[in-house]
Amino acid sequence: MxxxxxxxxxxxxxxxxxxxxxxxxxxxxxxxxxxxxxxxxxxxxxxxxxxxxxxxxxxxxxxxxxxxxxxxEDAVKGDPASQTEVELMENGPLLVKGSIQIKSPDGSVVNKEKLTAFCRCGGSNNKPYCDGQHKKIGFQG
CATH class of the missing domain: 3.30.70.20 (Alpha-Beta Plaits)
Known part of the structure; x- marks a missing residue:
């Protein structure tokens, strides 16, 4: 692992x-x-x-x-689509809160729960996810 x-x-x-x-x-x-x-x-x-x-x-x-x-424990899950929210962090990533499914060009699918940070600066070494590079490169946006 x-x-x-x-x-x-x-x-x-x-x-x-x-x-x-x-x-x-x-x-x-x-x-x-x-x-x-x-x-x-x-x-x-x-x-x-x-x-x-x-x-x-x-x-x-x-x-x-x-x-x-x-x-x-004993949590009741609602409809994930009704609980999804998107937020732009100032000078940082795009945050998606809620249950989402990410489909890659190669056909693979990843299910994400709770919170996912997507890179907006283009500098991430873990695209499409944010790895904090926006701080190092001085991303403004």
């Missing part, structure tokens, strides 16, 4: 936080919003017991790369 595909899980009540380091673009949204939960210098670096389930969900929903996601 490729290191970027490894998912670590952290549990708080009926919420399971999924952390996929290979997706992270190091925007630090998590650390800035919940510094008591996310401490990159600590091991484990995620301490979900330091916030409520609602605070954790709200913060995870703001993760621009989708490196952080969550699962809820």
């Amino acid at each position: 490729d290191k970027k595909d490894i998912i670590k899980k952290y549990k708080r009540d009926n919420l399971t936080i999924n952390w996929q380091a290979g997706k992270c673009i190091h925007s630090a949204v998590c650390v800035k919003e919940l510094p008591g939960v996310y401490d990159p210098k600590s091991r484990p670096w995620i301490k979900p017991e330091n916030a409520s389930v609602e605070e954790l969900k709200d913060q995870i929903d703001k993760c621009p790369s989708g490196a952080l996601s969550y699962d809820l």
Whole structure:
């Protein structure tokens, strides 16, 4: 298994936080919003017991790369199409929130849940996804 595909899980009540380091673009949204939960210098670096389930969900929903996601036990899923939202981050990626299906020119299909960050700057080494290169190249848009 490729290191970027490894998912670590952290549990708080009926919420399971999924952390996929290979997706992270190091925007630090998590650390800035919940510094008591996310401490990159600590091991484990995620301490979900330091916030409520609602605070954790709200913060995870703001993760621009989708490196952080969550699962809820006994959650009822609605119609994914009615829950999809697209947002342009200033000088950053195109964020698609919700369930989507991505079809590549070679015919392969990838299903994404929660949040996906698509490159707008053209500099990503992981196209079509954002890998944070917009910061390094000074993308404005």
